[in-house]
Amino acid sequence: MSAWNGLLAAALLAATGSDWRVRLVDVAEQAGLTHPSIYGGLDRKRFIIETNGAGVAWIDYDNDGWVDALVLSGTRLEESSRRERSWPAGEAPTNRLYRNNHDGTFTDVTDKVGLRRTGWSSSVCVGDYDNDGWLDLFITAYGQNVLYRNRGGYFEDVTAAAGVATKGTRWGSGCTFLDYDRDGRLDLFVANYLVLDLATTPEPGEGTHCLWKGVPVNCGPKGLPTDTNLLYHNEGGGRFRDVSEASGVASVKGRYSMTATSFDADGDGWPDIYVACDSTAATLFRNNRDGTFTDVGVASGVAYSEFGNEQAGMGLAVADLDGDGRLDLFKTHFADDIPAFYRNLGGGLFEDVAMASGLGVENRYVQWGTGAADLDNDGRPDLLYATGNVYPEIEAMLPEYPHRGPKIVFRNLGDGRFEDVSTLSGPGATTPHSSRGVAFADYDNDGDLDVLVMNMNEPPSLLRNDYDGGNGWLELRLEGRVSNRSAIGATVAVTAGGRRQARPVLSQSSYYSHDDLRLHFGLGSARAAERVEVHWPNGAVDVLHDVPGGAVRTVREGESPAPAGEATTPGSARAGR
Amino acid sequence: MTATLVLVLAFAPAAPPADDATPALASARALLSQDRPREAIAALRGEDDSDPRVQLVRGVAHYHAGDAAEAVTLLGPVVDRFPEGSEERREAVQVLGLALYLAGRIADAVPWLERTREWAGSNPELLQILGTAYIQTRQADKAREVLARAFEVSPDGASAHLLAAQMMIRLQQEAMAQDELAKAIAMDPRLPHAHFLLGQLALFRGRFDEATAATRREIELNPADNVAWSQLGDVYVRQQRWDDAVAALQRSIWVSPFYSAPYILLGRAYMKKGEPGTAEAMLRRAVEYDPNNKQAHYLLGQVLQQAGRTEEARSELALAERLQGAAGR
Numbered sequence: 001m002s003a004w005n006g007l008l009a010a011a012l013l014a015a016t017g018s019d020w021r022v023r024l025v026d027v028a029e030q031a032g033l034t035h036p037s038i039y040g041g042l043d044r045k046r047f048i049i050e051t052n053g054a055g056v057a058w059i060d061y062d063n064d065g066w067v068d069a070l071v072l073s074g075t076r077l078e079e080s081s082r083r084e085r086s087w088p089a090g091e092a093p094t095n096r097l098y099r100n101n102h103d104g105t106f107t108d109v110t111d112k113v114g115l116r117r118t119g120w121s122s123s124v125c126v127g128d129y130d131n132d133g134w135l136d137l138f139i140t141a142y143g144q145n146v147l148y149r150n151r152g153g154y155f156e157d158v159t160a161a162a163g164v165a166t167k168g169t170r171w172g173s174g175c176t177f178l179d180y181d182r183d184g185r186l187d188l189f190v191a192n193y194l195v196l197d198l199a200t201t202p203e204p205g206e207g208t209h210c211l212w213k214g215v216p217v218n219c220g221p222k223g224l225p226t227d228t229n230l231l232y233h234n235e236g237g238g239r240f241r242d243v244s245e246a247s248g249v250a251s252v253k254g255r256y257s258m259t260a261t262s263f264d265a266d267g268d269g270w271p272d273i274y275v276a277c278d279s280t281a282a283t284l285f286r287n288n289r290d291g292t293f294t295d296v297g298v299a300s301g302v303a304y305s306e307f308g309n310e311q312a313g314m315g316l317a318v319a320d321l322d323g324d325g326r327l328d329l330f331k332t333h334f335a336d337d338i339p340a341f342y343r344n345l346g347g348g349l350f351e352d353v354a355m356a357s358g359l360g361v362e363n364r365y366v367q368w369g370t371g372a373a374d375l376d377n378d379g380r381p382d383l384l385y386a387t388g389n390v391y392p393e394i395e396a397m398l399p400e401y402p403h404r405g406p407k408i409v410f411r412n413l414g415d416g417r418f419e420d421v422s423t424l425s426g427p428g429a430t431t432p433h434s435s436r437g438v439a440f441a442d443y444d445n446d447g448d449l450d451v452l453v454m455n456m457n458e459p460p461s462l463l464r465n466d467y468d469g470g471n472g473w474l475e476l477r478l479e480g481r482v483s484n485r486s487a488i489g490a491t492v493a494v495t496a497g498g499r500r501q502a503r504p505v506l507s508q509s510s511y512y513s514h515d516d517l518r519l520h521f522g523l524g525s526a527r528a529a530e531r532v533e534v535h536w537p538n539g540a541v542d543v544l545h546d547v548p549g550g551a552v553r554t555v556r557e558g559e560s561p562a563p564a565g566e567a568t569t570p571g572s573a574r575a576g577r
Numbered sequence: 578m579t580a581t582l583v584l585v586l587a588f589a590p591a592a593p594p595a596d597d598a599t600p601a602l603a604s605a606r607a608l609l610s611q612d613r614p615r616e617a618i619a620a621l622r623g624e625d626d627s628d629p630r631v632q633l634v635r636g637v638a639h640y641h642a643g644d645a646a647e648a649v650t651l652l653g654p655v656v657d658r659f660p661e662g663s664e665e666r667r668e669a670v671q672v673l674g675l676a677l678y679l680a681g682r683i684a685d686a687v688p689w690l691e692r693t694r695e696w697a698g699s700n701p702e703l704l705q706i707l708g709t710a711y712i713q714t715r716q717a718d719k720a721r722e723v724l725a726r727a728f729e730v731s732p733d734g735a736s737a738h739l740l741a742a743q744m745m746i747r748l749q750q751e752a753m754a755q756d757e758l759a760k761a762i763a764m765d766p767r768l769p770h771a772h773f774l775l776g777q778l779a780l781f782r783g784r785f786d787e788a789t790a791a792t793r794r795e796i797e798l799n800p801a802d803n804v805a806w807s808q809l810g811d812v813y814v815r816q817q818r819w820d821d822a823v824a825a826l827q828r829s830i831w832v833s834p835f836y837s838a839p840y841i842l843l844g845r846a847y848m849k850k851g852e853p854g855t856a857e858a859m860l861r862r863a864v865e866y867d868p869n870n871k872q873a874h875y876l877l878g879q880v881l882q883q884a885g886r887t888e889e890a891r892s893e894l895a896l897a898e899r900l901q902g903a904a905g906r
Contacts, residue, residue, distance in 0.1 A: 205681040206646060213749050214683055214713025281898070298894045299887075301879060307845070308875025308897050336749070338783065349883060355815045356849070361783045397715055400752050 020411055020421045021469035022375045022382075024428030024451065028462040032106045038093035039074035039436075039456045043392050047201055048220040049120055049142055049171075050077065051390035052193070052258075053436030055369070055512030056452045056460060057124045058443065059135050061113065062153045065552070066100040067441045067516045068109075069452055071460045072121040072139065082198045092118040095139065104444055104464075114155045119143055122193070123259065123437075123512030127177030128486040129186040130238060135486060135517070138164075138188060140172025145190060149238070163240045164188065164232050171196050171227065174260030177507040178271045179484050180247075180287055182538050185234040186484045186507075189249070189273050189285075191257035192227035194220065213398060217391040221256040221278050229257055229275070229283075231293075248285075248292045249273075255280045259511050262489060263318050263327055263504040265300070266348030269539050271489045274302065276313030276331050286348070302329055302342045306352035311337055315438075315511030319372030319381045320502040322416045325493060327504055332367030332385050332511070335401055339367055339385065343416075358410070358418045359383070365405040366390055369438025369511035373449045375425075377471035377522030379499045380412035386453055386511075388434030404432035407453070407463070428463035435461070441516030447473045447550065449520050454513075472496075472523035474532075474549040478505060481557040482538050489537035492519050496549075497526035523549045533562070599624065605634045614641035629655040633669050640676045648676035667696055678706065683713045701727040708741075712748050717741065717757065735765035742774055751778055767798055773805050780812055788812045803832035807839040814842050822846045837867035844876050848883075856880050871900035 028034070040050020054072035061068050073093045078085045087093070094116045098106035110116050120142035129136050134150035147164050148155035159165045166172070174191035181187070201224070205216025209223030231249040232240035244250040256278035265272040265284060273285040273293065281303035285293035297303035305311050312334035321328040326344035333339060338360040342350035354360055365387035372381035387405030389395065395403045407429040410418035422429050428451075437454040444450065444464065451463035474494065478487035486505075493502045503519045523529060532544040536557050543562040547553060598606070601624050608617040617638040624631045636651035652673040659666035674689030690707045697703050704727035711720035724744055725737035738761035745754035755778055761771045776791035789812050795805040806829035813822035823846055829839040840863035847856035857880050863873035878893035 207681055211681045211683075211713075214715075216681060216683075281901070298878075298898055299882060299891065301882070304875060304897075307841070307872045309872070310901050336781075345883065351879070351883075356817045360815065363781075363783060398750075398752065 020376065020424050021467055022409070022421075022424075022448075023426035023466045023468070024407070024409075024463040025426055025466055026428040026431060026461045027104070027464045028460055031104060031462050032108070033069060033071065033098055033460050033462050035071070035073075035096050035108070036093070036457055036459050037071055037073040037454050038076055040076060041392070042457055044204075045218050045390065045392060046077065046204055047082070047196075047198060048194075048218050048224070049196060049198065050074070051218060052122065052173075053368070053388075053434075053456050053512075054121045054454055055123045055437030055508075055510070055514070056439045056454045057126060057137075057514035058439045058441035058452060058516040059126050059137070059514065060516070061097065061135060061150060061155075062099065063134065064100075064102075066102050066445065067443050067518075068100045069098040069106060069443070069460070069462070070115075070124060070137070070514075071096050071098070071452070071454060072124060072437070072512075073118075074120045075118055077198075082201075087118070094118050095121055100443060113153065114157075115148065117146065122171070122173050123175055123508060124514050125175040125177055125188075125260075125508040126486075126514045126517070127186045127488045127507045128484065129177060129188070129234060131185065131485040133485060138175050138177070138190075140175050140190060140512075142171045142196065143169050145170075145172040145175070147188075158238065162238055163242070164190075166230070169196075173258050174275060174512060175508060176260045176262045176273065177484075177486075177488050178262035178273065179234075179489055179537050180231075180262075180271055180273075180293075181233070181291060182270065182483075183234075184480070184482055184484055184538060185236060186486070186488055187234045188232040188240060189260055189262065190230040190232070191260045191275055192229055193258060193278070194256050195225040195227050196220075212391055212394065215391070215394055215397055217393065226254050226256055226280070228253055229260075233291075243291070246291070248288075248294060252283055252285070252295045255283055257283065258313060259315050259508065261316060261318055261506050261509045263506065264489070264491065265302075265327070265329075265344075265350075267326070267346065268348075269535075271537065274316065274318075274329065276316045278314065279312045279334075280310055282311075282313050282331065296348070300348055301345075301350040301352070302340075304352075305337075305340060306355060311340065313340075314366070314368050315370045315385065315509075315513075317370045317372040317383065317509055318504055318506060321372055321381055321383075321412065323380060323414065323499060323501060325500050325502050327491065327502060330370060330372060330383060332370050335366045335389065336363055338363050339370075339383075353416070357416055358413075358420075361420050362408055364400055364402075365408070367408070368436045369453065369513055371438060371440045371451075371510050371515060373440045373451075374412075374520065374522035375409070375449055375465060376411070376467055376469055377448060377473045377524070378412075378414075378469075379471075379496060379501055379522045379524040379526075380414050381501070381503075382412045383410040383418060384408070384429075384438070384451065386433075386435035386438045388436065388456060392434075402432065404434045406430050406432055407435070407438075407451075426466070428461065431461075433458060433461060436511055437513040438510045439513040439515050440510075440520075441518070442475065442520060445552070471525065472527050472549040474521045474523055474529055474547060475518045475552040476521070476532065476534075477518045477552055477554045478534060478536075479554060479556045480536060480538075482540065483536040483557055486517060487537065487557070488517075491535045492521075493531075493533040493535075494521045494523075494529045495531040495533075496521070496523040496529040498530075499524065518552060598630065602630060602634060605638065609634065609638055609641065612641070614638040618642065629658040630665065633659075633665055636676070637668065637672050640672050640679075645676040645679035648672065649680055649682070652676065667693070671697070675706070678710055683710050686710055687714060687716075699726070708744060709748065712741075712745050712750055712753065715750070715753065717745075717753050720744070721757070735761045735768045735771075738764065739768055739771050739774075742771075746774060746777070751781060754778060769799060770795070772798065773802070773808065776805075776808055776812070780808065780815070783815075785812055785816050801832050803829040803836055803839075806832065807836065807842065810839060810842050810846075814846055817849065819846045819850045823850075835866055837863040837870055837873060840866070841870070841873050841876060844873070844880070848876070848880055853880050853884055857884075869900055871897045871902075874900065 173193040210219035284297040329342040370385035640648035677686035708724035721741040725732035742757035772795040779788035810826035844860035860877035875897035881890035
């Protein structure tokens with residue numbers, strides 16, 4: 001081999017993930033996550049209600065320092081009617097909470113903690129809305145959403161008492177807690193997917209929006225009426241007030257809203273709301289700082305594709321993907337489309353650079369839950385998304401669109417580009433499922449991020465990350481004091497090994513799901529972070545120096561206030577290097 | 578779909594009123610011939626439901642009124658009650674096939690549309706819709722055969738494979754199209770447009786090297802193909818090969834300066850090259866030639882927005898929003 005050929009071979013090896021040390025292994029069964037999430041028909045889905053599936057969450061509900069796994073479920077219709085089927089006693093599908101046993105296994109505590117519920121659950125968002133130190137849950141559903149107050153390890157349905165019950169049947173989709181008025185109490189945004197009347201919805205094939213590539217399939221979302229979204233203000237005392245109209249949130253119409261998240265998109269220090277929307281423009285509710293919101297999705301460049309086309313938005317991730325200190329957006333879409341990577345240009349402007357970043361190499365799958373997780377702790381967030389078609393009947397006729405798909409994993413190359421390393425990421429990535437929600441956490445506290453996945457009509461996947469490289473890590477648990485206690489809306493910038501990275505604390509992301517609230521940072525070859533800058537939701541900034549890695553650290557608001565002049569203005573973590 | 582409906586109706590014969598037709602039936606027929614289907618339906622109110630002629634005219638009227646599902650409900654039970662070879666029978670068969678197609682029941686429509694070939698076998702509109710139905714039910718050979726007849730080319734030649742592939746791409750049956758193109762090129766490697774379509778399919782799936790090679794092959798066959806040059810520029814834009822993109826897109830414009838796509842792509846390329854002024858000029862040219870192009874308005878809005886010209890941007894972005902069609906699933 002000539003010297004030139006040798007150089008070429010080395011370059012090829014470097015570019016094909018040869019040093020990718022992440023191996024995902026599905027250990028759900030041995031860990032005890034064994035109950036299937038029932039969601040509609042197996043081989044055929046007559047109605048759209050059967051297709052969207054649900055989310056998952058990592059939540060330390062009992063404050064023992066180990067994250068527990070929440071897996072949502074739907075139900076099923078009777079074969080020959082449009083009614084929900086009835087189930088024999090004890091066999092009804094339910095949302096399930098699995099308590100972490102601290103040894104790699106889990107115990108189903110659903111009944112013990114009061115979370116048994118059968119219905120068409122959609123999404124989960126997490127936050128400590130009463131600031132009592134216990135994380136509460138909001139679960140959306142077709143029919144009625146539920147607010148669960150955590151009473152010290154037991155959940156109480158307080159939906160009606162808190163004033164967040166909807167009138168009549170609505171199809172709750174995404175949700176997110178956020179403190180939009182920065183009063184230290186978490187408010188609640190709830191998205192609605194569409195108006196669905198099962199009694200009148202056409203059967204598959206009965207109309208132009210009931211065909212996909214000529215194959216009769218369940219109808220929608222096009223052709224079905226859209227719904228508006230909801231915003232509840234936390235009044236204190238366990239009560240919320242519906243401010244959807246007054247805030248302007250309900251004035252945005254014509255969207256099939258799905259996953260919702262809240263972060264400071266324009267760097268002004270106030271939380272905005274971003275909603276991935278199916279088959280319509282995505283919504284970015286800009287916080288006007290006066291209790292009202294304005295949709296600036298199109299003007300900000302986060303509503304459409306690179307060339308201005310509507311996309312079928314499903315899931316999303318928020319992270320500093322290009323290492324410039326600003327929070328970028330990643331959004332997943334339907335088959336025949338690629339994800340969007342909205343690079344934050346600053347000043348509230350974004351630009352879709354998915355194709356240029358190498359993220360446009362696979363478009364056969366419907367893309368769902370996702371996350372910008374630093375799987376190899378190199379200090380650069382990688383991307384993972386789950387796949388699965390919504391039309392099981394399609395693959396028999398169009399085998400290029402399989403019903404079950406892999407997890408797609410993109411390694412962050414650090415120069416604004418990503419490399420598809422799905423086939424190099426272990427059997428947990430390549431084994432096909434029809435997946436939906438995905439959530440990330442280091443459930444075994446071994447220093448790397450693992451993945452929980454909701455699978456349609458199957459038990460969940462628990463993808464243990466058997467990363468065997470030597471990169472360092474640091475996990476931060478934030479505790480608000482003036483700000484909301486769970487620190488939803490905070491942004492942390494970590495500088496390690498000379499590289500700066502930023503992450504927000506989110507109440508919902510991925511697809512209808514919730515990641516562990518502890519923020520995980522890869523440190524690369526560094527063993528400590530030189531600087532940790534915490535921008536709290538109320539605008540205060542704490543700065544810590546020389547924070548050792550290899551551990552979970554708790555940062556309490558106000559314990560290390562930034563010296564005057566050191567931490568610039570609110571939003572600086574988001575606005576520059 | 579609506580356009581198909583209008584086209585097909587042009588060959589749908591209206592059965593003349595029978596001698597013993599009731600006044601209401603004759604009146605409904607007359608209203609139908611005047612394209613007043615809802616009035617025809619009203620004219621038949623109270624008429625005998627057991628009379629197949631009444632149900633036929635009702636079905637045809639509902640079809641014309643855009644209610645394909647009701648047309649199917651009315652025509653299905655009566656179609657075989659008319660004598661073989663009669664005008665009524667033909668009309669019922671034909672409209673039932675079309676109504677099933679429009680109702681999305683494409684596989685059910687095919688046998689009825691096939692039966693119409695007995696008396697309308699050379700009608701290009703029928704052949705086109707039958708070919709479409711064959712593609713959507715994944716019957717590639719039958720599709721190619723009828724489409725070749727509709728376009729008056731040999732069903733066994735390379736051109737027929739190319740034609741079928743083009744229609745398959747239109748109907749988002751990319752895998753079938755890929756097979757047809759492979760057959761077309763095997764029969765005639767110099768067949769115009771075949772390599773272009775292969776490049777288009779590769780681009781759709783993000784296989785950029787393959788897209789480049791196929792499009793370049795098309796350009797070798799016809800260097801004056803401005804659309805192929807534009808597609809090559811598109812591939813380069815997606816690969817961030819800005820200078821290569823500009824060179825290819827410039828050639829597209831030299832050949833034909835009135836096609837908007839290369840200006841849009843040039844706009845994007847110059848945006849990324851950090852030349853917003855040139856990008857704006859290119860996008861304004863695209864808008865000039867193609868005022869209803871949402872992509873041109875959107876990118877122009879982005880250029881203006883990023884330049885801080887918020888009011889101008891708002892106007893362009895609002896236009897882009899209004900121009901969003903029925904995208905998505």
